[in-house]
Amino acid sequence: xxxxxxxxxxxxxxxxxxxxxxxxxxxxxxxxxxxxxxxxxxxxxxxxxxxxxxxxxxxxxxxxxxxxxxxxxxxxxxxxxxxxxxxxxxxxxxxxxxxxxxxxxxxxxxxxxxxxxxxxxxxxxxxxxxxxxxxxxxxxxxxxxxxxxxxxxxxxxxxxxxxxxxxxxxxxxxxxxxxxxxxxxxxxxxxxxxxxxxxxxxxxxxxxxxxxxxxxxxxxxxxxxxxxxxxxxxxxxxxxxxxxxxxxxxxxxxxxxxxxxxxxxx
Amino acid sequence: xxxxxxxxxxxxxxxxxxxxxxxxxxxxxxxxxxxxxxxxxxxxxxxxxxxxxxxxxxxxxxxxxxxxxxxxxxxxxxxxxxxxxxxxxxxxxxxxxxxxxxxxxxxxxxxxxxxxxxxxxxxxxxxxxxxxxxxxxxxxxxxxxxxxxxxxxxxxxxxxxxxxxxxxxxxxxxxxxxxxxxxxxxxxxxxxxxxxxxxxxxxxxxxxxxxxxxxxxxxxxxxxxxxxxxxxxxxxxxxxxxxxxxxxxxxxxxxxxxxxxxxx
Numbered sequence: 083x084x085x086x087x088x089x090x091x092x093x094x095x096x097x098x099x100x101x102x103x104x105x106x107x108x109x110x111x112x113x114x115x116x117x118x119x120x121x122x123x124x125x126x127x128x129x130x131x132x133x134x135x136x137x138x139x140x141x142x143x144x145x146x147x148x149x150x151x152x153x154x155x156x157x158x159x160x161x162x163x164x165x166x167x168x169x170x171x172x173x174x175x176x177x178x179x180x181x182x183x184x185x186x187x188x189x190x191x192x193x194x195x196x197x198x199x200x201x202x203x204x205x206x207x208x209x210x211x212x213x214x215x216x217x218x219x220x221x222x223x224x225x226x227x228x229x230x231x232x233x234x235x236x237x238x239x240x241x242x243x244x245x246x247x248x249x250x251x252x253x254x255x256x257x258x259x260x261x262x263x264x265x266x267x268x269x270x271x272x273x274x275x276x277x278x279x280x281x282x283x284x285x286x287x288x289x290x291x292x293x294x295x296x297x298x299x300x301x302x303x304x305x306x307x308x309x310x311x312x313x314x315x316x317x318x319x320x321x322x323x324x325x326x327x328x329x330x331x332x333x334x335x336x337x338x339x340x341x342x343x344x345x346x347x348x
Numbered sequence: 349x350x351x352x353x354x355x356x357x358x359x360x361x362x363x364x365x366x367x368x369x370x371x372x373x374x375x376x377x378x379x380x381x382x383x384x385x386x387x388x389x390x391x392x393x394x395x396x397x398x399x400x401x402x403x404x405x406x407x408x409x410x411x412x413x414x415x416x417x418x419x420x421x422x423x424x425x426x427x428x429x430x431x432x433x434x435x436x437x438x439x440x441x442x443x444x445x446x447x448x449x450x451x452x453x454x455x456x457x458x459x460x461x462x463x464x465x466x467x468x469x470x471x472x473x474x475x476x477x478x479x480x481x482x483x484x485x486x487x488x489x490x491x492x493x494x495x496x497x498x499x500x501x502x503x504x505x506x507x508x509x510x511x512x513x514x515x516x517x518x519x520x521x522x523x524x525x526x527x528x529x530x531x532x533x534x535x536x537x538x539x540x541x542x543x544x545x546x547x548x549x550x551x552x553x554x555x556x557x558x559x560x561x562x563x564x565x566x567x568x569x570x571x572x573x574x575x576x577x578x579x580x581x582x583x584x585x586x587x588x589x590x591x592x593x594x595x596x597x598x599x600x601x602x603x604x605x606x607x608x609x610x611x612x
Binding site: 096099103107110111113114133134135136160163164167171175179182183272273276277280284287288291292293294 | 369373376377380383384387388390391414426430433437534535537538541542545546549550552553
């Protein structure tokens with residue numbers, strides 16, 4: 083329990099900054115909505131005819147951006163990107179930092195199992211992610227409510243997309259922690275984790291561009307819970323939820339197994 | 349000169365990895381161009397059926413957008429984002445790593461001034477970025493000539509590609525400045541990713557119309573649509589960029605020369 087509180091304390095500052103960051107992003111993102119909402123309906127009819135790849139390049143989407151919910155579905159991608167970067171770096175650093183900061187022999191000579199230490203650390207990371215997610219949810223509900231003049235029922239939609247985001251946050255957290263357990267050099271762990279993340283983000287854009295790549299949508303988590311799909315097309319897709327749960331379980335298992343056998347670099 | 353060579357060698361692997369990644373991204377996206385061109389041609393046909401008024405509504409830029417350079421400017425936003433992360437990482441780490449890895453007293457007890465140390469490191473970072481850009485440009489040119497469906501202006505292509513280099517220089521300067529101001533950076537990646545993405549999102553939400561807001565994000569200094577139309581950069585933003593670079597580098601020298609550096 084000491085380790086858990088110690089980790090909570092050492093991540094307090096970074097969590098504060100990240101929370102402020104996501105809050106500012108919601109504020110500035112919604113500020114931009116003013117411009118979109120005044121554009122009105124006329125353009126939507128036209129947009130429907132444009133091929134999907136052209137839309138991706140022009141930055142249009144199938145949704146009606148003059149509605150709050152439609153605009154939110156675009157904003158969501160960037161919030162998701164931010165949340166997963168936070169999660170991946172958190173998962174990677176919380177494990178790797180002991181070796182990086184040369185505190186590894188201090189911690190691992192304590193009369194505790196390695197599994198206990200990892201559990202405490204992952205728990206602390208988990209709580210950080212929950213806090214980040216809740217702050218995002220609250221900022222979104224507050225600010226989307228403020229701009230929601232047509233009285234659309236969006237709070238349920240927001241909550242549902244945040245559940246999707248939460249699953250992906252956990253997914254990228256264990257991606258980070260698994261890399262940190264497997265990889266020898268603690269310095270490059272966070273880079274590799276964010277590299278994988280950016281690659282999957284770019285892949286999700288590539289899939290929008292080319293329909294032939296559609297089969298790859300199972301590989302990149304950014305395609306699992308797209309806001310458009312979650313909000314207008316029957317909620318979280320059970321197939322993707324299952325894939326995520328399996329991947330999370332496997333990577334958590336990898337984290338424990340490899341860390342228990344790890345040759346710690348003192 | 350020794351410090352310079354040492355830094356170049358230390359960053360050789362990371363420069364190679366970044367260069368290859370950038371080339372892979374261009375390759376990946378450019379391979380979609382032929383299917384994109386087909387879609388675009390079909391859409392242009394549909395467009396001709398619309399009345400003039402609606403065509404104007406969609407904007408005059410569409411003509412530019414559907415060419416290979418328009419497509420390239422779309423993917424350039426992602427390339428620039430990655431390039432900015434590389435430069436920011438480089439800038440944040442190259443000076444601060446001595447303190448972090450407890451080699452500062454080894455380096456700074458050598459009979460060279462801190463100014464000389466800083467210059468050598470700056471130069472090494474600069475050369476790493478130049479090398480990245482040369483290889484990137486060469487590879488991107490080969491790729492674009494392979495996938496092109498019609499003629500395009502090679503000069504404009506180079507001009508577009510160079511915007512990445514300018515953005516990189518900006519982030520390199522800002523990175524070095526941040527690294528000398530903070531007393532100790534534990535994790536370079538946290539600082540650099542947070543800064544780059546903060547500016548990226550800032551640029552994202554301040555696009556159309558608001559000229560003043562564009563100064564806030566380096567990603568918005570080089571408007572690809574403007575370059576395509578006028579085949580030139582916007583002078584005010586070039587000046588703004590240069591001023592930021594010069595100021596941060598000068599401030600970095602000033603701070604670093606006097607900085608209290610903890611030995612082991």
